Amino acid sequence: MCGIVGVVGTRQGFSLEEDLELMAGEIVHRGPDSFGYWSDTSLGIGLGHRRLSIQDLSAHGHQPMQSQCARYQISFNGEIYNFLELKNELSAQGSNFFGGSDTEVLIEAISKWGLSATLSKIEGMFAFALWDLHKNVITLCRDRLGEKPLYYGWLGERFVFSSELKSIEIIAEDLQIDSESLSNYFYYGYVPAPLSIYSGIYKLMPGTSICFSVNGNKVERTEFSPVTNSARISPVPYWSVQNVIDDKAKCFFQTEQQAIEGLDSTLRKVISEQSLADVPLGAFLSGGIDSSTVVAIMQQVNSKPTQTYTIGFDDKDFNEANFAKDISSHLGTDHHELYISGQDCLDLVPSLSSIYDEPIADSSQIPTYLVSKLARGNVTVCLSGDGGDELFAGYNRYVYMEKVWKAQSKLPFFLRRIFAKFIKVLPPTFWNTVYSALAKLAGDDGQQNNVGLKVQKLASLLECGDITSAYRYLISYWQPGSFPLISHAQINIDLFENAPNGLSSFIDKAMYWDQLSYLPGDNLTKVDRASMAVSLETRLPLLNHRVVEFAWQTPLSMKIKDGQTKWLLRQVLYKYVPKELIERPKMGFSVPVATWLRGPLREWAEALIDDSNIPLLDKTLILKVWNQHQSAASDNSNKLWALLMFLDWYRQRVGRS
Template identity: 45%
Template sequence: MCGIAGYVGDRMHGDSAQSAIKKMAHAIQHRGPDDNGCWLDAESGVALGHSRLSILDLSPAGHQPMHSMGGRYVVAFNGEIYNHLELRSALHLPEGSWRGHSDTETLLAAFEAWGVETTLSKAVGMFAIALWDREARTLFLARDRFGEKPLYYGWVKGAFVFGSELKALRAYPGFDNAVCRDALTQYLQYMYVPAPRSIYQGIYKLEPGCLLTVKEPPPLIAPEQPLIAGQAHGSVSVRRWWSLAHAVEQGSLYPLLDEHEALSELEAQLSESVRLQSLADVPLGAFLSGGVDSSLIVALMQKQSSRPVKTFTIGFEEAGFDESPHARAVAEHLGTEHTELFVRVSEARDVIPQLPSMYDEPFADSSQIPTHLVCRAARQHVTVALSGDAGDELFGGYNRYFWGPRVWDKISWMPFQTRQALGRAIQTVPAEGWDALGALRSGAGVLRLGEKAHKLAARLSAVRTMDDLYLSLVNEWQHHEKLVIGASAWRANLPVLPDVPMDDPRARMMYWDALTYLPDDILCKVDRAAMAVSLETRVPFLDHRVAELAWRLPMSMKIRGNTGKWALRQILYKYVPHELIDRPKSGFGIPIGQWLRGPLREWGESLLDPSRLSAEGFFDPVPIRKLWAQHLSGKYDWTPRLWSVLMFQSWLGRGGEKINRY
């Protein structure tokens, strides 16, 4: 894995130009500590920077920025092209044409032979690419199909800048872009800043599957709104080179209705994805939680390996949050070389001050903490780790896919006012009371029932349709526009559905999650948590051929009765007994809510001090203080909402507050 950075349109010369691009690349050196390089064309005002984590071709032949054989293109590339050997073969170049065996060199040769979009369509991989066409004086920025690798762009002091992380853009001379209050409003809803916005005015995220083109010279000022596919701003334009909607539409035209055929094809495609993603010139392993997704990836890895696969998990002190025994049982059954790190509470809390720097912008999925810890543990042994991410979105694993439609079926007949009253009644029972009820039904229930019950109750007051219920389940703060001072009124809208019937609400939820929650939360969380320790992560489920195949399966092969990910389970049961796998889904969490009432209380109080909130001028302190008091009382659980504010406040202060270790 690597980091890229650069700019277009700045006419700095000599030492100033060199210094600017070196500072940008140095800011993301954690993404690639093995090598770094810069290239600039002062006449065109173009510079590319690169920090390299060597995975394929560890020799100097893999150094970037890299020039194409014909000299037309210069590239800074972050990611992996898993089928690059196949692409090399298809290029039919004479023997001796290649300088090394890196996928970067393969990409450049393909760009020269086939053009940019054709090459992207042939590539199987994860990537963020900055490509300068010296002949056409054009910059191309490309992001992979699902957004596994990040790519930011925008305007600073009249220059068009870009990079893998915001810290690269902040390193550009004179950066003083203000906080975008509309982005802050969206952040409070989703717990992350959704693409195409970033937390800064004039800085945006390139959406997954998109290609941005900059004809030199770029415009001097940013557009008032972020660009989406099909839009342009002067010489800057964005178009979509791959579409999930198209994949869904194709899946509906060519469904796999025979179960035996579907499972056989799915296992073969997943096995091929695992095989390709297991290729590396450095030590490789996998995360293992003991759940369906990670267990299946590890099982397929172990099947293909002649030696035990290295697997990693972490354990916690708190009961109900420790999944390490499940992972251990699966590892023993598969015969992996398993490493288990048992984390003390103080170690987990020590990560919190690092989060603002790690994520660059406010990010409030608290599982970012255990994710970073397991990445840190894995990096002591390997440089690349495969994960089971995206299985939920593609094959129907999230709890909301089950109980969302069921809840709606039970309450949709009620008058709206009655639903509001029901929500208030649910909230009168403390979260601990619901947890106790859930424990009585532990064999069939859902863990941390109190948190989910309060979350549902808070949403019953605003939903009128099943789609409203979904939107409320993935949104946190209500009346968010009143919370952020100076923000414009903004209401979340669901992405447009594909041009095929999607009457099943579960299919709609899975599609929306794949477009939003997956890239902006899950993949962002893992990328930053891993890159902070220079660990490359790979996601076999996001080989686009696996994803396209998933949308050919009928819903009955994903969710059957009370069982999610049915198809994945049938494959997994060939390798791991079902009794080691079948249990309530719990996610990858830690007891942040309990900590806020205990060891994190002083830290939280300092960040939520009303005079501080008023002085900073971003939030109305009144509703925040009200929720803080309710949470501390123990009668309500407002962990997600409070965590979102605390993460913004910590980011604003860059994590400088002390945390009580005891």
């Protein structure tokens, strides 16, 4: 894994090489092993690269890399998992190779087959910049699901790109927060592509490439707006979830057993490919369905016990480490665990806004970073189970939302509003107590996170007019009209529009929406930044495009069965792990933020809020939301975490400038 940077155009007082070195210096964590650059001063273009050596540790893997035909230069971040297969195919067609890196295979494939054909053949996670010396064209490409990041845009007349915003910030003179991006952030909890937090800087959409001609040390930007699709130069998709859905055949499985065996076979092949590395390799193990499946199959396809890593919490309501340990013992992995407290979180919090160089409101960023740091003590690569929820209908909200909507639709709207007002009068702590008491009467241990918060969300759902609006509310942080902003821009990116015609059920549409935006915008961003901050490569076998395509060829009835989510994936796991080690309420990789904000994080949070004299923010509203949370009148932890992540990000950026 690596980090890439590039620039077209020079700035006064700095050479291309100096700018490239500055940019690359901001992402040393992505590639601590070496730095390289290539430049053409006559055209004012330069590519830079930071290397984390995974395949071919020799100098033959050094980048930027030139093709043997001398037409192309490439700066590549990622892994091509089927590069050995492609290498054999190219060798049979007469290509010679000097090293063993996947980058050399990639650039020779482009030289021989062209970019379009190569993109259709490669399997992996990647973001790269390709310079065509014959045409003076630079092409940026990003992998199918958005596992690897790529930012690009303009600083005045200069064109820049990078794996992270830090590299752009370091050479920028005046970056402005984009008002639409900020509104989107408070709504969704992340800034959705193609926006970035800064005006004029964009994220390349997953599964697309974009080309720019370089003329006179400039890249043309006239009428450029990938947000409104009015650009003369627009990202071109080479793969999309929508096309997978549109092209999917009817389920080709005659029986459920055929589907189980088919998924198991696909996962074994994918995980075997992703276990290839010239450095030590391990896996994250939370004890949930997804990570347990990945680890179980790793144990089957690899000759040595897998090194597994998990994070535990002192708060038993959020702790799954004991479940992970049981699964590890059954599978025979070499297991490592670390328990964290509120103080551990407090120690990490000041670093979050530098690790995640855009604000992101997903509090599982904390354990994700800590488990990455734990793993990096022993290994350089870790496999992870991310993606299973979005592909195999694993989120409780899918089933919950459909059930709630069907039930509440039977009530007249005016009655729903009355019930909603009644529920909202009572604080979350009341509903937590009621749930625990009823659960114990029923013989259950009453262990369920954030019941009060979920009941309050249910109240708001009762006031929604349609199921799409209800789902939009369910996954939001702040609502338009109550943003903590003095004024806010209109949200033009509606993630819930234009679902493919082939999707008839709400749950299918919700999975599509989540794969399109939440997965790359939140989940994959979280994993990439957390792991790369400690120079750890993470691989996500469930997001191999063959698994994605398999999932969409599988009917919903095999994903949710008898109210059980991820049914098909569970059946694969049951081949390797007893059911009794798996079946328990879903907890997710969450942290007790609500409690911490009233305890060990309270002083930090109050200091940020007290200092938040930012013209953009409505401090009166912010204090109201904060005081409601402290009095336990309402659980505002999600809203407050989104706010605090922005405040800390803003404080560090303003202080730096």
